[in-house]
Amino acid sequence: MxxxxxxxxxxxxxxxxxxxxxxxxxxxxxxxxxxxxxxxxxxxxxxxxxxxxxxxxxxxxxxxxxxxxxxxxxxxxxxxxxxxxxxxxxxxxxxxxxxxxxxxxxxxxxxxxxxxxxxxxxxxxxxxxxxxxxxxxxxxxxxxxxxxxxxxxxxxxxxxxxxxxxxxxxxxxxxxxxxxxxxxxxxxxxxxxxxxxxxxxxxxxxxxxxxxxxxxxxxxxxxxxxxxxxxxxxxxxxxxxxxxxxxxxxxxxxxxxxxxxxxxxxxxxxxxxxxxxxxxxxxxxGISARLNSIMKVLTIFSTIFIPLTFIAGIYGMNFENMPELHHPMGYPIAMSAMAVVGVSILMLMKYKKWL
CATH class of the missing domain: 3.30.460.20 (CorA soluble domain-like)
Incomplete structure (x- = not known):
């Protein structure tokens, strides 16, 4: 009752x-x-x-x-x-x-x-x-x-x-x-x-x-x-x-x-x-703070990998006239460029105190 x-x-x-x-x-x-x-x-x-x-x-x-x-x-x-x-x-x-x-x-x-x-x-x-x-x-x-x-x-x-x-x-x-x-x-x-x-x-x-x-x-x-x-x-x-x-x-x-x-x-x-x-x-x-913390981590990963995905997408198109594809140092250069971009974004975020 x-x-x-x-x-x-x-x-x-x-x-x-x-x-x-x-x-x-x-x-x-x-x-x-x-x-x-x-x-x-x-x-x-x-x-x-x-x-x-x-x-x-x-x-x-x-x-x-x-x-x-x-x-x-x-x-x-x-x-x-x-x-x-x-x-x-x-x-x-x-x-x-x-x-x-x-x-x-x-x-x-x-x-x-x-x-x-x-x-x-x-x-x-x-x-x-x-x-x-x-x-x-x-x-x-x-x-x-x-x-x-x-x-x-x-x-x-x-x-x-x-x-x-x-x-x-x-x-x-x-x-x-x-x-x-x-x-x-x-x-x-x-x-x-x-x-x-x-x-x-x-x-x-x-x-x-x-x-x-x-x-x-x-x-x-x-x-x-x-x-x-x-x-x-x-x-x-x-x-x-x-x-x-x-x-x-x-x-x-x-x-x-x-x-x-x-x-x-x-x-x-x-x-x-x-x-x-x-x-x-x-x-x-507290729930909102935890959610914001999770979203912050996901946003950082997304921000870093968006330009890397862009670079990888360009060189993944397999056009005939792309000299870099046949260059003996093409792969190391592309990976280095990705690393530089990723580190630069991390440093920028740290400088802006977003991390």
């Missing part, structure tokens, strides 16, 4: 809010993990059915983080959405893995979606995974495509009684998850950037097809990363402007810092893209 745009053929002709999974199935069986905690209490459990979420929804004295892994089971997503009264359009967006990063506000909750990015060193490719978050006053539901993420340190900190996660609200937990995703953006760009900077030495030493392929590969991956990160930057900017009903004053400075980080990352991507454009110009300049 294309990375830059995912087909919606299965969704064609359907009414808005139809629950159809758009993407690749990345887990065999979905799972639901629950973190339920307060300042003094933590309970972590994996549940088997969405119905088990009902007591957590009814209990408003704790903060509940529900993590759903696997999006291909539309019935499961619908059941979770029904329990938490999620709008059908939100459920539709959760199932569309080609969704761009965005933020939508509803009565009692907010919907946020963005991409988690990783770099596949074997394929030299940026791999994306959709992350959707629905959060209200005392609950957060996250939806992921596959098992395995960058949230393990956050889960560990929730078990720590002195952690700020245990003292702050849902908005701070959302910030921490987004911060983990953006930190991975930084790592991703640093990884690609290191490869690009090493590429500069290769370009100066070698201007072969391998270098051109590397330049195009890095440009493609940076374009994909930029396409993902720019909407995320705009979404974080909008989130930071939300009223205190969803984002508290305590969390707002952290979001501002997160915004600064992602702005820096997108600017770094732009710098690397410009660098790759410069590398491409250097590559083409």
């Amino acid at each position: 294309a990375r830059f745009y995912k087909k919606r053929d299965s969704n064609k002709g359907q009414s808005p809010g139809s629950l159809i999974f758009i993407g690749n199935k990345k887990v065999r069986k979905p799972r639901i993990d629950v973190f339920d905690y307060t300042k003094d209490y933590v309970h972590e459990v994996q549940i088997k059915t969405p119905e088990e979420l009902i007591p957590y929804k009814q209990n408003t004295s704790t903060l509940t983080w529900i993590n759903v892994v696997g999006l291909h089971d539309t019935q499961l997503i619908e059941e979770v959405g029904t329990i938490y009264e999620l709008h059908p359009l939100i459920q539709e967006d959760i199932l569309n893995t080609g969704q761009r990063a965005k933020l939508e506000e509803f009565e009692g909750y907010m919907f946020v979606t963005m991409k988690m990015l990783n770099y596949d060193n074997k394929k030299h490719q940026v791999v994306s995974e959709q992350l959707s978050m629905v959060f209200g006053k005392n609950f957060l539901i996250t939806f992921q495509e596959r098992k395995g993420d960058v949230f393990a340190p956050i889960r560990q900190r929730i078990h720590n009684p002195s952690s700020q996660l245990r003292k702050f609200g849902t908005d701070y937990l959302v910030y921490r998850l987004m911060d983990a995703v953006v930190d991975n953006y930084v790592y991703l760009v640093e990884n690609i950037g290191e490869q690009i900077e090493n590429l500069e030495l290769k370009i100066l030493k070698n201007s072969g097809q391998e270098v051109l392929s590397a330049i195009n590969m890095h440009k493609r991956e940076l374009n994909f990363a930029s396409k993902t990160m720019r909407p995320a930057r705009d979404m974080i900017m909008r989130l930071n402007r939300q009223d205190e009903h969803f984002i508290s004053k305590k969390t707002r400075p952290f979001l501002k810092d997160l915004l600064d980080i992602i702005v820096h990352v997108t600017e770094t991507i732009d710098s690397y893209r410009e660098m790759l454009s410069d590398f491409l110009n250097i590559y083409h300049t």
